[in-house]
Amino acid sequence: PPVMGEPLTPQQLAAARMKSAEDMVIAQEFITLGGDYRKAIDIYNAALTLDPDNGALKAALAAAESNRYMSAGRFAQIKKGMTQDQVRAALGVPLARNMKEYPEKKVSAWFYPTNESGDAAGVWFNDKKVAYQVTYDAVKAQSAGN
Numbered sequence: 341p342p343v344m345g346e347p348l349t350p351q352q353l354a355a356a357r358m359k360s361a362e363d364m365v366i367a368q369e370f371i372t373l374g375g376d377y378r379k380a381i382d383i384y385n386a387a388l389t390l391d392p393d394n395g396a397l398k399a400a401l402a403a404a405e406s407n408r409y410m411s412a413g414r415f416a417q418i419k420k421g422m423t424q425d426q427v428r429a430a431l432g433v434p435l436a437r438n439m440k441e442y443p444e445k446k447v448s449a450w451f452y453p454t455n456e457s458g459d460a461a462g463v464w465f466n467d468k469k470v471a472y473q474v475t476y477d478a479v480k481a482q483s484a485g486n
Contacts, residue, residue: 356391363387364400375433377408407432410452415461415476424450424469447472457481 342352364387367380384401391397407414410431417430431452438451438460446467451460454476462478463471 357394360387360391360394360397364397367400367404371404371407371432373433375435375438377404380404381408408453409456410454410461410476412476415452415474418463418471418474420471420474422471424465424471427463427471449478451479 342348348356363383367383367387370376370380370383381401381404384397384404387397388394388401414431418427422430427450434450434452438453440449440451442448447464448469449462449464451462453460458479458481459477460479461476462473464473466472
């Protein structure tokens with residue numbers, strides 16, 4: 341096992357890099373399949389404690405942190421008339437809890453967090469799964485004083 345304060349042996353470094361590679365695949369699946377950037381960031385940070393000099397791991401963490409919240413620029417790619425598949429390809433999958441169905445209105449909505457406070461951008465789809473409303477400031481979180 342590694343000794344505190346000592347550099348890793350070549351075998352230990354190889355094992356750490358193998359584990360980091362596995363962790364990066366798992367973290368990316370959380371993002372790709374479920375839109376869960378928070379979980380992916382936690383995985384990357386945990387992996388960096390064992391493998392702090394791994395450039396690929398640092399880059400993956402930076403990308404996840406950069407994409408965790410929807411920017412106005414990224415969201416501007418979405419236009420009315422786009423299909424769910426097109427929106428998913430451009431923005432990724434939102435967290436399951438941020439996908440809402442409104443069966444009485446025959447619409448669904450996907451919400452993408454824009455900041456830590458709970459604000460979110462929204463895309464509403466009709467019953468044909470085509471975007472009919474696209475709003476960057478769709479959800480404004482209540483301030484603590486309200």
